[in-house]
Amino acid sequence: MSAPHALLEARGIGKSFFGISALEDVDFTLEQGEIHALLGENGAGKSTLIKILTGVYRRDRGTIYLEGNEVSPDDVAAAQALGIGTVYQEVNLLENLTVAENLFLGRQPRRFGMIDRHTMRDRSKALLARYGLDIDVDALLSSYSVAIRQIIAIARAVDLSGKVLVLDEPTASLDANEVKGLFTVLRQLREEGVGIVIITHFLDQVYEIANRVTVLRNGRLVGSRAISELPRLDLISMMLGRELQHITRDHQAEPETIDDRGAPSIQFQNYGKKGSVAPFDLDIRPGEVVGIAGLLGSGRSETAFLLFGIDRADSGTATIDGEQVNITSPEAAIVNRFGFCPEERKTDGIVGDLSVADNIVLALQARRGWMRPISSSAKRELADSFIKSLDIRPADRERPIKFLSGGNQQKAILARWLVTEPRLLILDEPTRGIDIGAHAEILKMIERLCSEGMSLIVISSELEELTAVAHRVIVLSDRRHVAELSGRQLTTDGIIRAIAGTGETEAA
Amino acid sequence: MIHARNLPFVTTLAIFIIAYGLCVLQFPNMLSTRVIGNLLTDNAFLGIAAVGMTFVILSGGIDLSVGSVIAFTSVFVAVMVGSFGVHPLTAFLAALVISTLFGCLMGAMIRYLMIPPFVVTLAGMFLARGAAYLVSTQSVPITHEFIDTMLGFYIRFPGGGRLTLLAMVMLIVFAVGIVVASRTRFGANVYAIGGNLQSAELMGVPVGATTIRIYALSGFLSGLAGIVYTLYTSSGYSLATVGVELDAIAAVVIGGTLLTGGVGLVAGTFIGILLQGLIQTYIVFDGTLSSWWTKIVIGILLFVFIVLQRTIIWYSDRRLAERQLKEV
Numbered sequence: 001m002s003a004p005h006a007l008l009e010a011r012g013i014g015k016s017f018f019g020i021s022a023l024e025d026v027d028f029t030l031e032q033g034e035i036h037a038l039l040g041e042n043g044a045g046k047s048t049l050i051k052i053l054t055g056v057y058r059r060d061r062g063t064i065y066l067e068g069n070e071v072s073p074d075d076v077a078a079a080q081a082l083g084i085g086t087v088y089q090e091v092n093l094l095e096n097l098t099v100a101e102n103l104f105l106g107r108q109p110r111r112f113g114m115i116d117r118h119t120m121r122d123r124s125k126a127l128l129a130r131y132g133l134d135i136d137v138d139a140l141l142s143s144y145s146v147a148i149r150q151i152i153a154i155a156r157a158v159d160l161s162g163k164v165l166v167l168d169e170p171t172a173s174l175d176a177n178e179v180k181g182l183f184t185v186l187r188q189l190r191e192e193g194v195g196i197v198i199i200t201h202f203l204d205q206v207y208e209i210a211n212r213v214t215v216l217r218n219g220r221l222v223g224s225r226a227i228s229e230l231p232r233l234d235l236i237s238m239m240l241g242r243e244l245q246h247i248t249r250d251h252q253a254e255p256e257t258i259d260d261r262g263a264p265s266i267q268f269q270n271y272g273k274k275g276s277v278a279p280f281d282l283d284i285r286p287g288e289v290v291g292i293a294g295l296l297g298s299g300r301s302e303t304a305f306l307l308f309g310i311d312r313a314d315s316g317t318a319t320i321d322g323e324q325v326n327i328t329s330p331e332a333a334i335v336n337r338f339g340f341c342p343e344e345r346k347t348d349g350i351v352g353d354l355s356v357a358d359n360i361v362l363a364l365q366a367r368r369g370w371m372r373p374i375s376s377s378a379k380r381e382l383a384d385s386f387i388k389s390l391d392i393r394p395a396d397r398e399r400p401i402k403f404l405s406g407g408n409q410q411k412a413i414l415a416r417w418l419v420t421e422p423r424l425l426i427l428d429e430p431t432r433g434i435d436i437g438a439h440a441e442i443l444k445m446i447e448r449l450c451s452e453g454m455s456l457i458v459i460s461s462e463l464e465e466l467t468a469v470a471h472r473v474i475v476l477s478d479r480r481h482v483a484e485l486s487g488r489q490l491t492t493d494g495i496i497r498a499i500a501g502t503g504e505t506e507a508a
Numbered sequence: 509m510i511h512a513r514n515l516p517f518v519t520t521l522a523i524f525i526i527a528y529g530l531c532v533l534q535f536p537n538m539l540s541t542r543v544i545g546n547l548l549t550d551n552a553f554l555g556i557a558a559v560g561m562t563f564v565i566l567s568g569g570i571d572l573s574v575g576s577v578i579a580f581t582s583v584f585v586a587v588m589v590g591s592f593g594v595h596p597l598t599a600f601l602a603a604l605v606i607s608t609l610f611g612c613l614m615g616a617m618i619r620y621l622m623i624p625p626f627v628v629t630l631a632g633m634f635l636a637r638g639a640a641y642l643v644s645t646q647s648v649p650i651t652h653e654f655i656d657t658m659l660g661f662y663i664r665f666p667g668g669g670r671l672t673l674l675a676m677v678m679l680i681v682f683a684v685g686i687v688v689a690s691r692t693r694f695g696a697n698v699y700a701i702g703g704n705l706q707s708a709e710l711m712g713v714p715v716g717a718t719t720i721r722i723y724a725l726s727g728f729l730s731g732l733a734g735i736v737y738t739l740y741t742s743s744g745y746s747l748a749t750v751g752v753e754l755d756a757i758a759a760v761v762i763g764g765t766l767l768t769g770g771v772g773l774v775a776g777t778f779i780g781i782l783l784q785g786l787i788q789t790y791i792v793f794d795g796t797l798s799s800w801w802t803k804i805v806i807g808i809l810l811f812v813f814i815v816l817q818r819t820i821i822w823y824s825d826r827r828l829a830e831r832q833l834k835e836v
Contacts, residue, residue, distance in 0.1 A: 096703035
């Protein structure tokens, strides 16, 4: 104990929803001037704990102390007034307001009861200058990138509250440079004595910035340790409660030249779209996993959109088994037995209010056409077999899919396409936002699918994942396909070099 | 610099000026202060109601009860003054209290029972209309020397036009509305709720209190519009002002406010009202056109504006995407 009182201390916090316990007897201590990572798999209770500390939920049991005094934040405004500010990942600020209006919403400087826009503008500028941001504060928030919005949100939260800053997945939609910028800001705030709680899925980032981690599992506290004395393997086993199985492919043993793997069944030649992706050639063999790597905005998802007919190609041809086909719409792609799991699972993938079974048969029904409905007994059978084979939990086909965790939703979407027995399945960020356990299962599933002869295209920003599962990796940069790596060249270093464009792709 | 979000307002203003110019070219008399004065007086009650509607739509809601509340207020005032001999000021006050409380109730239901505004205010519309019938199904004339004094009060423009008390009330309501929307915390909260309810809540905006105040404001202004309408027609009639809420919504949308909420200006609604008034005036001057042409032109304008707003959103999204592409 360095200080007489911790900055924020929670003891014995408990919370249940509709009789189901979400948090049980959880302790959490945040010291002044530390960055504290809160970790756990999906459904571990991180969000619930954060929402209790920041006044969104009311706890059922337990006490919260702020600087030694018992507090009870009943709503967001009360928590803010106490000094606990939050920056959420998705719903953050208001795009329809200006930067200055966002910074001072609810506490606008006033003169004679009227908002004093001049003072607000000056104070906004001064506030953002502390974070090295020099932007037009009278411009709409929507005209700035996510990274800048993030800094604005942090500036608002710190200025508003100043003692405790809670960040929920702050780096999820930032690229590497933006993350670096964000961390500089966080370190600066730590110096100033702010206590920072950060929730993240990225363990690298935890080791880069956090002083301390607290791990939750299934609504219970697993432990709280200083990061310096916690090896990564220990941390992962704390999170999983089991040893993580490593999946790596032995690339050395693979055929040196790609042609050895048989003739390509699907060929795209000179395929491209102006303003989206420069024309590229892509051959896919049966049973092959082709990885697509690149930075955010390099044209990864755009390539998937082209292949699946969401965007219409304006040059090139597509050939399947020697026959030329036109893939001008997702319907055409489905008819040609393509499948696509998009990146934005919540908005583009699941139909939240439909049951798991309905979500699973959706694509099959689309291919059969609406005139030939799938009988409910066939639907039940299909759903049950996939729930079993993919280990979707809870194993209840009638449950609305929105009540499942991210990993299980992803498995259900996979099942949706597997039902249609596709020849080519495109997975855009199949493991984003899901916990490590489900992550490993999905990678295993990819292995199994390609051993059964299905071709897969896997788009991912996690290079280890790509090198683990893919036979070949196409590297994109600036909306061009710049390199193709396979065999011994297929390493994370190789991909990074290709992205950086140092031209070392020939080297082993 | 013109914000993209203010482009619809600027467009409306330009259309109004051009339309007015064309009208004046054909009928030079339309430039007279007499015409302008009448235009303001004729549309005073609609303008007042439209200010309340602007706040409601800015917050992402809708208020369908406006026309019925106007009718109720006008019958209520007419019966109180005409049949019971209550002093007009007392009747006005009572009417305003009732309509404000009615708005409060609708706001509370929207917020705390989480029923969509469309449904709640639709019920409110029937309720208020029914209450108006209950008070009287007749057209009730209203005469009182205090009211005569009020109606007799006006400022004379050079050229013979009159700025009546009713028009003055509307102009004051618009002026106050503009200041409240752009210069108070309440106004900022309205824009915030309309932008994204969940974000606004997480940023500490008092969503409940603000929602109730928005519908209370709309109720109050509907009541005030009802009083103005009573004075304007010198009577109260429960069958009057059917569908006025739709005219108010049209004025708000033509004025550049997004129906989805969060973007728009009270001043835009004023131009929307003027534009509607201008079309009516033109039809009167022409003399051969059916008055239904007002509706047709308003309909066309609405289509044009909805398409325009969509285009602007689409365009600014694309520009943002391009800019972010360059940053990468």
